[in-house]
Amino acid sequence: SVAYFNGNFIESDEPALPIEERGHQFGDGVYEVMRIYNGVPFMLDEHLDRLYQSATAIKLPLQQDRESLKHTISELMDKSGLTNLVIYLQVTRGIASRDHLFPDCPVSVSMTAKPFREPPAEARENGVSVMLHPDERWENCYIKSLNLLPNILAKQAAYEKGCFEAILVRDGKVTEGTSSNVYMVKDGSILTTPLSNRILPGITRMAVKQIAGELHIPFVEAYFTPEDMLRADEVFITSTTSEIMPVVRINDEEINSGEPGPVARALYEQLKTMIQRF
Numbered sequence: 001s002v003a004y005f006n007g008n009f010i011e012s013d014e015p016a017l018p019i020e021e022r023g024h025q026f027g028d029g030v031y032e033v034m035r036i037y038n039g040v041p042f043m044l045d046e047h048l049d050r051l052y053q054s055a056t057a058i059k060l061p062l063q064q065d066r067e068s069l070k071h072t073i074s075e076l077m078d079k080s081g082l083t084n085l086v087i088y089l090q091v092t093r094g095i096a097s098r099d100h101l102f103p104d105c106p107v108s109v110s111m112t113a114k115p116f117r118e119p120p121a122e123a124r125e126n127g128v129s130v131m132l133h134p135d136e137r138w139e140n141c142y143i144k145s146l147n148l149l150p151n152i153l154a155k156q157a158a159y160e161k162g163c164f165e166a167i168l169v170r171d172g173k174v175t176e177g178t179s180s181n182v183y184m185v186k187d188g189s190i191l192t193t194p195l196s197n198r199i200l201p202g203i204t205r206m207a208v209k210q211i212a213g214e215l216h217i218p219f220v221e222a223y224f225t226p227e228d229m230l231r232a233d234e235v236f237i238t239s240t241t242s243e244i245m246p247v248v249r250i251n252d253e254e255i256n257s258g259e260p261g262p263v264a265r266a267l268y269e270q271l272k273t274m275i276q277r278f
């Protein structure tokens with residue numbers, strides 16, 4: 001598949017960067033994952049807003065402006081020959097001799113374009129299992145940082161238990177998934193963790209908030225516990241790649257009837273409409 005590194009389009013398996021690159025050595029950078037449906041990037045401006053916010057938060061001087069990044073994304077999309085794809089975009093503090101202090105060099109920009117792989121149809125039909133896991137991450141989870149070790153360890157632990165996702169818990173409250181935002185439905189209202197430095201402001205979360213408004217479903221941003229989630233009418237998670245995924249089991253305990261609920265389904269249908277309008 002095609003990729004991009006600092007001005008050059010390459011194959012994604014081609015060697016492209018020197019050993020002493022700060023993304024490689026320090027994870028000193030930020031990233032975005034964007035979805036393109038039928039040749040149209042979905043909520044691209046929101047993803048780029050978040051990229052610039054992440055870059056600013058780590059004092060990374062991203063000189064490429066929005067138009068230039070959009071141009072590269074569109075070129076990469078064309079070169080990929082794909083219309084339904086995922087673009088991964090990463091920006092790091094550049095190529096420099098290894099030293100913790102900020103280097104004086106241009107930032108690195110890399111991208112990959114991959115065909116979109118739908119989550120298993122079975123998962124969407126029947127819902128997925130999740131497990132609870134302590135949130136062992138730092139205090140700045142609103143930054144989409146390359147440092148994903150706690151997320152990777154929790155996701156792998158979930159996978160080894162046959163679960164689709166690990167739901168992270170901090171101070172007794174649900175924060176988010178390792179790569180998703182988490183919601184519960186109770187008495188007709190959607191509850192989700194409020195935005196703070198403890199979670200990533202998901203772009204799909206933003207879409208769900210808008211859709212809930214369109215469907216006149218109350219969208220309440222409030223903390224909840226794993227016990228609240230177990231007693232919920234429905235639970236679901238969202239992300240760019242899984243869209244809206246119903247959760248039917250937590251640590252082997254069934255939620256409600258153990259089947260996907262009507263709110264998650266209605267939101268999913270409305271999300272598909274929103275994507276088509278885009």
Ligand code: PMP
Binds near residue numbers: 199200241
């Ligand atoms: N939280 C975390 C920790 C994530 O990695 C992701 C995936 N990017 C999300 C939430 C969902 O965000 P989005 O809807 O923008 O993909």
